[in-house]
Amino acid sequence: MTPRLSLYLPGDTPLHRARADWKLSVLLLAGIGVFLVRSPAVLGPCAGLAAVALLSVRTPPRQLARHLTGPFVVLALVPAAAAVFQSAATAVTVGLRLCTLLLAALAVTLTTRTSDILDVLERALRPLERTRLVNAAAVGLAVSLALRFIPEAFHRFHDIREAQAARGLSGSPVALLVPLAVRMLKSAEDIAAAVDARCYPPPAARHTERGGAAAAPPPARSPAPAGRKDEEATG
Amino acid sequence: MRVTLDAVTVRFGSRAVLQDLTLELSEPRIGLIGANGSGKSTLARLLNGLVLPGEGTVRVDGLDTAEDARAIRKRVGFVFQNPDNQIVLPIVREDLAFGLKNTGVPRREIPERVERQLAHFGIAHLADRPSHALSGGEKQLVALAAVLVMRPELVVLDEPTTLLDLRNRNVIRAAVAALPQQAVVVTHDLDLLTGYDRVLVLDEGRVVHDGKPRIAVPWYVEHCS
């Protein structure tokens, strides 16, 4: 009923065992490198390598086919368009580039746990943290909350659609989205309260911000509480 | 109204939440009790096509919920366990009017029907309040009023008294008792079931007891607590 929330396929191949940060770094470098090269003599082997990497993952064929339909459409249509509008040489270059990237990315995506990728991203963000533009703990919380509330939003969307259908309305996007957004906004207050009530942010994150206790969010103060004054405007 | 379930199984993922249920529901007041996770809400949602059976069929007055969901929903009102899902418009009065507009009730009649329903529940003072700023119990009353104002033929209530105080619980109890319609009530509030015609006890997706409340409720208390 709810969508499956990860592309990761458990397994024990060399790529599964490889460290997530290595895999992602290689992917990133390949992504840049491939656009610096035009020669099919270089790009061809690259694409071959990517294909081998993907096959080494030993995905069940049916699942692999399903994962490849998206990239396949791109791989078929983009070079075709390039051949028609540009030249055959461009078509080959473009085709091999995308082939390399899409297959390699799929290989990495299938073999790396979401949590591991997020760990790497969080570590990559850490240097930025010193600039005070990024708060790694906040990013971590945002990702977790999003994962928690994607299925919840999905349920709510259905529930609202159902409740409307049960009451005779079907399919007006405005009538559907207004209550969804309002419910999400409304629950934000309770969720934030629940997060605060469990002592977020964690101590490490608090030290990175200046002054320990200052990092505690200023709580709602009535009669014009930070979290609630919004509602009063409704009157 | 007659609801029939024929060899119904519902799965979420690989877990069977309801298993091979065959039932006929036609009594005016039916209670549905059972442990947490036993499948009560799922069964309730089958009755108006909010959940469709993986195997088997559910028929409401002969209509298959998998095929005629729209027609069925017009006749089967549903009060959700969490009233937040149900309240769709920002002002209480508008929310009650919402369903009426959709089913083509003449505009002139709408305000009066809304007022009458609110007054009937003793919540006329909430009419102009923003629906999202109500207390839990207030919301539950509004959600029930919004369904009843549409005068469905069968009302399915999923734990309608959970958040209510004594007075409001009595209001709902009386309201349900006074309904001219058939009602199916899912509840953990066993007192609610006195005077019902039939009580089903669910356990792990199966009906393990089916009878008069006088017998079914003590049976449940003995076997399940």
Added chain:
Amino acid sequence: MRVTLDAVTVRFGSRAVLQDLTLELSEPRIGLIGANGSGKSTLARLLNGLVLPGEGTVRVDGLDTAEDARAIRKRVGFVFQNPDNQIVLPIVREDLAFGLKNTGVPRREIPERVERQLAHFGIAHLADRPSHALSGGEKQLVALAAVLVMRPELVVLDEPTTLLDLRNRNVIRAAVAALPQQAVVVTHDLDLLTGYDRVLVLDEGRVVHDGKPRIAVPWYVEHCS
């Protein structure tokens, strides 16, 4: 732990939801009852600084909630009325660990404490389930477990048994009774209050009765239903 409210008033817009409350809460088990909308949840939220008083002060062991909210929240656990919004992480096990991480419990200890808490509530089998796919009652148990695992000194529970079946209600009742901590419980389930040390009855933002449950509960039943 001693919580004191001194001439506290809370307004939403122009409506006073709590009016000039002066109270001292220090008994181990305190019940809070009253009609829907009487201000119970608002009072409960005052106790750990989730709502701040418009006028007056709330002190927890001498600390002002308006000033030391963080320190207070570490010591005052709060279980919300709607578990959908309280469970903040996608997997049950992660959700229980969340508060522990925030309070700096050593990483090695976390898994064990989580397991123990889940086992204590008889919901070890839910540990790896996605939080969104729990039934209503399962969610409520997880929400309570997630707060208790943090071992607060005072636990505030806002209607902790509303969605629970008989067995789970007994589980919670026993869990609350066995708490070494002080507990403030908001509830409409009056049976829950037997053996409590003190029960407050709220009405329109004022305490209208305050005493032993033996007296307060019948008083409430008589005056408010």
Added chain:
Amino acid sequence: MTSSHTPRRRAARRRMETKDVVLIALFCAIIVVLGLVPPVDLGVAGVPITLQTLGVMLAGAVLGPVRGALACALVVLLTIAGLPVLAGGRGGFGVVPGPTGGYLLGWIPGAFVTGLLVTVLATRPRSRPARQAATVVACLVGGILVVYALGVPWTSVSTGLSLRQSTVTALYFLPGDAFKAVVAGLVAQNVRQAYPIERR
């Protein structure tokens, strides 16, 4: 600390509070759900027409520029992390260098500009229809102009098409996106009326 509140107010303003993080995550969830719900048509060159752009405009218009942009950035982050959060259940690192990668990244400034324009244009006018119209305009500019400004050149780099040819492929999205901007404008205006929050 309360006493020191006033002088510190401005600094405190800029810091992310829990509720901001929650709002960002929730609107990220809305954007993702909009990609799951309607049937998706994988059209020309595998570039999907998706309702997600509606969510992007909504994020900017309801939450304001900063949080709106961050909600989109979170979608991008989840995509890169390999979660199937894009229309048709796509995701993974491979999306970025693909032909639609520019549009995806363009969501971030797109939501930002939408939010900024709503703040500038739609909070002034007195009449409801004028505010409504201004919100729609903000969505058109932020959700289309800005998003395409990144998306079109990116398509050209990724696919080897010339800039002009890429622009032509973008026309394929235009009618749909214009419709979405109108819906997003109406929704945002209604939401802000039903449940106004401080925008930033």
